[in-house]
Amino acid sequence: MDNKHYLDSNRDLWDRLAPLHEQSKFYDVDAFRSGQSTLLDIERQEVGSVERKKLLHLQCHFGLDTLSWAREGADVTGVDFSSEAIDIARLLADEIGISAKFVCSNIYDLRDHLTGEFDIVFTSGGVLCWLPDLKKWAEIASHFVKPGGIFYVREFHPFSNIFDDENEVDKPTVRYPYFHSDKPMRFENEGSYASSTSDVRNISYEWFHPLSDIISSLVGAGFKIDFLHEFPFISYQSHPFLEQGSDGMWRYPESPNSIPLMFSIRASK
Numbered sequence: 084m085d086n087k088h089y090l091d092s093n094r095d096l097w098d099r100l101a102p103l104h105e106q107s108k109f110y111d112v113d114a115f116r117s118g119q120s121t122l123l124d125i126e127r128q129e130v131g132s133v134e135r136k137k138l139l140h141l142q143c144h145f146g147l148d149t150l151s152w153a154r155e156g157a158d159v160t161g162v163d164f165s166s167e168a169i170d171i172a173r174l175l176a177d178e179i180g181i182s183a184k185f186v187c188s189n190i191y192d193l194r195d196h197l198t199g200e201f202d203i204v205f206t207s208g209g210v211l212c213w214l215p216d217l218k219k220w221a222e223i224a225s226h227f228v229k230p231g232g233i234f235y236v237r238e239f240h241p242f243s244n245i246f247d248d249e250n251e252v253d254k255p256t257v258r259y260p261y262f263h264s265d266k267p268m269r270f271e272n273e274g275s276y277a278s279s280t281s282d283v284r285n286i287s288y289e290w291f292h293p294l295s296d297i298i299s300s301l302v303g304a305g306f307k308i309d310f311l312h313e314f315p316f317i318s319y320q321s322h323p324f325l326e327q328g329s330d331g332m333w334r335y336p337e338s339p340n341s342i343p344l345m346f347s348i349r350a351s352k
Protein backbone atom coordinates (compact mmCIF):
# COMPACT_ATOMS: atom_id res chain seq x y z
CA MET A 84 0.00 0.00 0.00
CA ASP A 85 1.21 3.50 -0.76
CA ASN A 86 1.40 6.40 1.67
CA LYS A 87 -1.74 7.99 0.22
CA HIS A 88 -3.80 5.10 1.55
CA TYR A 89 -2.25 5.47 5.03
CA LEU A 90 -2.63 9.27 5.09
CA ASP A 91 -6.26 9.09 3.89
CA SER A 92 -7.03 6.55 6.57
CA ASN A 93 -5.33 8.68 9.25
CA ARG A 94 -7.23 11.77 8.08
CA ASP A 95 -10.55 9.90 8.41
CA LEU A 96 -9.55 8.91 11.92
CA TRP A 97 -8.72 12.52 12.88
CA ASP A 98 -12.03 13.69 11.38
CA ARG A 99 -13.80 11.33 13.75
CA LEU A 100 -11.60 12.17 16.75
CA ALA A 101 -11.78 15.97 16.47
CA PRO A 102 -15.38 16.40 17.74
CA LEU A 103 -14.77 13.84 20.50
CA HIS A 104 -11.61 15.68 21.57
CA GLU A 105 -13.47 18.98 21.61
CA GLN A 106 -15.81 17.45 24.23
CA SER A 107 -13.04 15.73 26.21
CA LYS A 108 -11.73 16.46 29.70
CA PHE A 109 -8.22 16.08 28.27
CA TYR A 110 -8.60 19.20 26.09
CA ASP A 111 -10.91 21.00 28.59
CA VAL A 112 -12.22 23.55 26.10
CA ASP A 113 -14.20 25.32 28.87
CA ALA A 114 -10.96 26.12 30.71
CA PHE A 115 -9.55 27.43 27.43
CA ARG A 116 -12.72 29.52 26.88
CA SER A 117 -12.27 31.06 30.30
CA GLY A 118 -8.76 32.18 29.39
CA GLN A 119 -6.43 29.25 30.20
CA SER A 120 -3.56 28.73 27.79
CA THR A 121 -2.88 25.24 26.42
CA LEU A 122 0.80 26.02 25.79
CA LEU A 123 3.47 24.47 27.99
CA ASP A 124 5.72 26.82 29.97
CA ILE A 125 8.77 25.43 28.15
CA GLU A 126 7.17 26.28 24.79
CA ARG A 127 6.55 29.89 25.80
CA GLN A 128 10.04 30.24 27.28
CA GLU A 129 11.86 28.61 24.39
CA VAL A 130 9.94 30.24 21.54
CA GLY A 131 10.26 33.65 23.18
CA SER A 132 8.05 36.66 22.61
CA VAL A 133 5.56 36.24 19.78
CA GLU A 134 4.13 39.75 20.11
CA ARG A 135 3.11 41.01 16.63
CA LYS A 136 4.94 38.08 15.00
CA LYS A 137 3.51 35.95 12.21
CA LEU A 138 3.23 32.38 13.50
CA LEU A 139 2.38 29.29 11.45
CA HIS A 140 1.21 26.27 13.45
CA LEU A 141 1.61 22.94 11.62
CA GLN A 142 -0.79 20.09 12.53
CA CYS A 143 -2.81 22.40 14.76
CA HIS A 144 -5.64 19.90 15.47
CA PHE A 145 -8.70 21.99 16.48
CA GLY A 146 -6.65 25.05 17.21
CA LEU A 147 -6.28 25.42 20.97
CA ASP A 148 -2.50 25.97 20.87
CA THR A 149 -2.87 28.19 17.79
CA LEU A 150 -5.42 30.37 19.57
CA SER A 151 -3.30 30.36 22.73
CA TRP A 152 -0.42 31.83 20.67
CA ALA A 153 -2.86 34.45 19.38
CA ARG A 154 -3.68 35.36 22.98
CA GLU A 155 0.09 35.89 23.46
CA GLY A 156 0.00 38.50 20.69
CA ALA A 157 0.91 36.50 17.56
CA ASP A 158 -0.74 36.81 14.16
CA VAL A 159 -1.58 33.12 13.76
CA THR A 160 -2.26 30.65 10.97
CA GLY A 161 -3.08 27.04 11.85
CA VAL A 162 -2.92 24.13 9.42
CA ASP A 163 -4.39 20.66 9.70
CA PHE A 164 -5.60 18.10 7.17
CA SER A 165 -8.74 17.26 9.18
CA SER A 166 -11.61 19.42 7.90
CA GLU A 167 -13.59 18.56 11.06
CA ALA A 168 -10.76 19.87 13.24
CA ILE A 169 -10.42 23.03 11.14
CA ASP A 170 -14.19 23.67 11.29
CA ILE A 171 -14.10 23.45 15.09
CA ALA A 172 -11.04 25.71 15.25
CA ARG A 173 -12.76 28.38 13.12
CA LEU A 174 -15.95 28.21 15.22
CA LEU A 175 -13.96 28.51 18.46
CA ALA A 176 -11.99 31.48 17.16
CA ASP A 177 -15.25 33.23 16.17
CA GLU A 178 -16.92 32.36 19.46
CA ILE A 179 -14.17 33.81 21.63
CA GLY A 180 -13.40 36.66 19.26
CA ILE A 181 -9.80 35.80 18.39
CA SER A 182 -8.54 36.69 14.96
CA ALA A 183 -6.90 33.64 13.38
CA LYS A 184 -6.61 31.99 9.99
CA PHE A 185 -7.10 28.23 9.65
CA VAL A 186 -6.13 26.29 6.53
CA CYS A 187 -7.30 22.76 5.80
CA SER A 188 -4.40 21.05 4.05
CA ASN A 189 -2.12 18.10 4.22
CA ILE A 190 1.14 19.75 5.25
CA TYR A 191 2.89 18.00 2.35
CA ASP A 192 0.61 20.01 -0.03
CA LEU A 193 0.74 23.24 1.94
CA ARG A 194 2.66 25.20 -0.69
CA ASP A 195 -0.43 24.83 -2.94
CA HIS A 196 -2.75 26.26 -0.28
CA LEU A 197 -0.80 28.94 1.56
CA THR A 198 1.53 31.74 0.55
CA GLY A 199 3.72 34.03 2.62
CA GLU A 200 6.55 33.75 5.09
CA PHE A 201 6.43 33.52 8.86
CA ASP A 202 8.61 34.66 11.75
CA ILE A 203 7.88 31.42 13.57
CA VAL A 204 6.81 27.98 12.38
CA PHE A 205 5.64 25.94 15.38
CA THR A 206 4.56 22.34 15.85
CA SER A 207 4.16 20.19 18.96
CA GLY A 208 2.84 17.23 20.83
CA GLY A 209 2.15 14.09 18.79
CA VAL A 210 2.87 15.31 15.28
CA LEU A 211 5.88 13.47 13.82
CA CYS A 212 4.47 9.94 14.06
CA TRP A 213 1.86 10.85 11.40
CA LEU A 214 4.49 11.87 8.87
CA PRO A 215 6.07 9.33 6.50
CA ASP A 216 8.79 11.65 5.23
CA LEU A 217 10.71 14.01 7.51
CA LYS A 218 12.95 15.39 4.76
CA LYS A 219 9.90 16.79 2.96
CA TRP A 220 8.44 17.96 6.29
CA ALA A 221 11.59 19.96 7.06
CA GLU A 222 11.65 21.41 3.52
CA ILE A 223 8.04 22.59 3.91
CA ALA A 224 8.85 24.12 7.31
CA SER A 225 11.90 25.85 5.83
CA HIS A 226 9.86 27.14 2.88
CA PHE A 227 7.55 29.01 5.27
CA VAL A 228 10.20 30.41 7.67
CA LYS A 229 11.40 33.81 6.58
CA PRO A 230 15.14 34.56 6.67
CA GLY A 231 15.96 35.39 10.29
CA GLY A 232 12.90 33.46 11.49
CA ILE A 233 12.72 30.28 13.55
CA PHE A 234 11.27 26.80 13.46
CA TYR A 235 10.33 25.22 16.80
CA VAL A 236 9.21 21.68 17.59
CA ARG A 237 8.34 20.23 21.02
CA GLU A 238 7.60 16.56 20.74
CA PHE A 239 7.44 13.27 22.62
CA HIS A 240 10.92 11.78 22.69
CA PRO A 241 11.45 9.01 20.12
CA PHE A 242 13.42 7.00 22.70
CA SER A 243 10.37 6.85 24.97
CA ASN A 244 8.28 5.65 22.02
CA ILE A 245 10.01 2.26 22.12
CA PHE A 246 8.30 1.34 25.41
CA ASP A 247 5.02 -0.50 25.81
CA ASP A 248 2.23 2.01 26.30
CA GLU A 249 -0.74 -0.35 26.11
CA ASN A 250 -0.29 -3.06 28.72
CA GLU A 251 -0.26 -2.38 32.45
CA VAL A 252 3.51 -2.72 32.73
CA ASP A 253 5.02 -1.08 35.82
CA LYS A 254 8.49 -0.75 34.29
CA PRO A 255 9.75 0.51 30.94
CA THR A 256 9.43 -2.51 28.65
CA VAL A 257 10.76 -2.41 25.11
CA ARG A 258 8.04 -3.12 22.57
CA TYR A 259 8.51 -0.92 19.49
CA PRO A 260 11.43 -0.11 17.15
CA TYR A 261 13.49 3.04 17.54
CA PHE A 262 14.56 3.37 13.93
CA HIS A 263 12.50 4.43 10.93
CA SER A 264 10.90 2.07 8.47
CA ASP A 265 9.11 3.27 5.32
CA LYS A 266 6.28 0.89 6.15
CA PRO A 267 4.22 2.32 9.02
CA MET A 268 3.14 0.42 12.13
CA ARG A 269 -0.58 -0.32 12.23
CA PHE A 270 -2.27 0.25 15.59
CA GLU A 271 -5.80 -0.68 16.54
CA ASN A 272 -7.36 0.73 19.69
CA GLU A 273 -10.64 1.97 21.06
CA GLY A 274 -10.88 5.71 21.53
CA SER A 275 -7.72 7.80 21.81
CA TYR A 276 -5.34 9.41 24.31
CA ALA A 277 -8.05 12.03 24.98
CA SER A 278 -11.26 10.10 24.64
CA SER A 279 -11.91 6.63 26.04
CA THR A 280 -15.16 6.13 24.14
CA SER A 281 -15.41 2.83 22.32
CA ASP A 282 -17.45 4.53 19.55
CA VAL A 283 -14.32 5.13 17.54
CA ARG A 284 -12.42 2.06 16.40
CA ASN A 285 -9.08 3.67 16.09
CA ILE A 286 -6.93 2.28 13.29
CA SER A 287 -3.86 4.39 12.79
CA TYR A 288 -0.71 4.14 10.70
CA GLU A 289 2.32 5.67 12.35
CA TRP A 290 6.00 6.10 11.58
CA PHE A 291 8.89 6.10 14.03
CA HIS A 292 11.61 8.71 13.59
CA PRO A 293 14.89 8.58 15.52
CA LEU A 294 16.30 11.84 16.83
CA SER A 295 19.13 11.68 14.28
CA ASP A 296 16.61 11.75 11.39
CA ILE A 297 14.77 14.70 12.92
CA ILE A 298 17.96 16.74 13.32
CA SER A 299 19.42 15.70 9.96
CA SER A 300 16.24 16.58 8.09
CA LEU A 301 16.23 20.10 9.59
CA VAL A 302 19.92 20.65 8.86
CA GLY A 303 19.42 19.25 5.34
CA ALA A 304 16.62 21.78 4.77
CA GLY A 305 18.99 24.66 5.54
CA PHE A 306 18.28 25.26 9.22
CA LYS A 307 20.90 26.01 11.86
CA ILE A 308 20.07 24.22 15.13
CA ASP A 309 19.92 26.78 17.98
CA PHE A 310 19.34 24.06 20.59
CA LEU A 311 18.12 20.56 21.21
CA HIS A 312 16.70 20.01 24.70
CA GLU A 313 15.66 16.69 26.23
CA PHE A 314 13.31 16.47 29.21
CA PRO A 315 12.78 13.62 31.72
CA PHE A 316 9.10 14.55 31.99
CA ILE A 317 6.10 14.66 29.69
CA SER A 318 2.84 16.58 29.58
CA TYR A 319 0.46 13.59 29.76
CA GLN A 320 0.52 9.98 30.88
CA SER A 321 2.04 8.47 27.77
CA HIS A 322 2.98 5.24 29.60
CA PRO A 323 1.39 3.38 32.54
CA PHE A 324 4.63 3.43 34.58
CA LEU A 325 4.70 7.25 34.81
CA GLU A 326 3.47 9.25 37.80
CA GLN A 327 2.31 12.84 37.87
CA GLY A 328 4.25 15.39 39.91
CA SER A 329 3.04 18.55 41.63
CA ASP A 330 4.01 20.52 38.49
CA GLY A 331 1.50 18.50 36.44
CA MET A 332 4.24 16.70 34.49
CA TRP A 333 4.63 12.91 34.35
CA ARG A 334 7.90 11.13 35.22
CA TYR A 335 9.30 7.66 35.76
CA PRO A 336 9.18 7.78 39.59
CA GLU A 337 11.73 5.07 40.32
CA SER A 338 14.47 6.92 38.54
CA PRO A 339 13.15 10.36 37.61
CA ASN A 340 16.06 11.43 35.40
CA SER A 341 16.67 8.16 33.58
CA ILE A 342 14.41 8.36 30.52
CA PRO A 343 14.03 11.23 28.05
CA LEU A 344 10.29 11.71 27.59
CA MET A 345 10.10 14.93 25.54
CA PHE A 346 12.47 17.00 23.43
CA SER A 347 12.43 20.42 21.86
CA ILE A 348 14.41 21.89 19.00
CA ARG A 349 14.68 25.49 17.93
CA ALA A 350 16.26 26.06 14.55
CA SER A 351 16.85 29.28 12.67
CA LYS A 352 17.19 30.35 9.07
Ligand SMILES: C[S@@+](CC[C@H](N)C(=O)[O-])C[C@H]1O[C@@H](n2cnc3c(N)ncnc32)[C@H](O)[C@@H]1O
Nearest residue numbers: 097142144163164165188189190207208209213
Ligand atom coordinates in the same frame (compact mmCIF):
# COMPACT_ATOMS: atom_id res chain seq x y z
C1 LIG B 1 -1.97 14.62 18.12
S1 LIG B 1 -2.68 15.83 17.06
C2 LIG B 1 -1.76 17.25 17.44
C3 LIG B 1 -2.16 17.63 18.75
C4 LIG B 1 -1.86 19.05 19.11
N1 LIG B 1 -0.53 19.14 19.60
C5 LIG B 1 -2.88 19.33 20.15
O1 LIG B 1 -2.72 18.84 21.27
O2 LIG B 1 -3.89 19.96 19.83
C6 LIG B 1 -2.04 15.47 15.48
C7 LIG B 1 -2.71 16.32 14.39
O3 LIG B 1 -1.97 16.14 13.19
C8 LIG B 1 -2.88 16.20 12.11
N2 LIG B 1 -2.20 15.59 10.96
C9 LIG B 1 -1.70 14.35 10.87
N3 LIG B 1 -1.09 14.17 9.69
C10 LIG B 1 -1.19 15.35 9.01
C11 LIG B 1 -0.77 15.81 7.75
N4 LIG B 1 -0.09 15.01 6.92
N5 LIG B 1 -1.05 17.08 7.39
C12 LIG B 1 -1.75 17.91 8.21
N6 LIG B 1 -2.19 17.52 9.43
C13 LIG B 1 -1.92 16.26 9.83
C14 LIG B 1 -4.11 15.48 12.62
O4 LIG B 1 -5.26 15.80 11.90
C15 LIG B 1 -4.16 15.94 14.08
O5 LIG B 1 -5.00 17.06 14.22
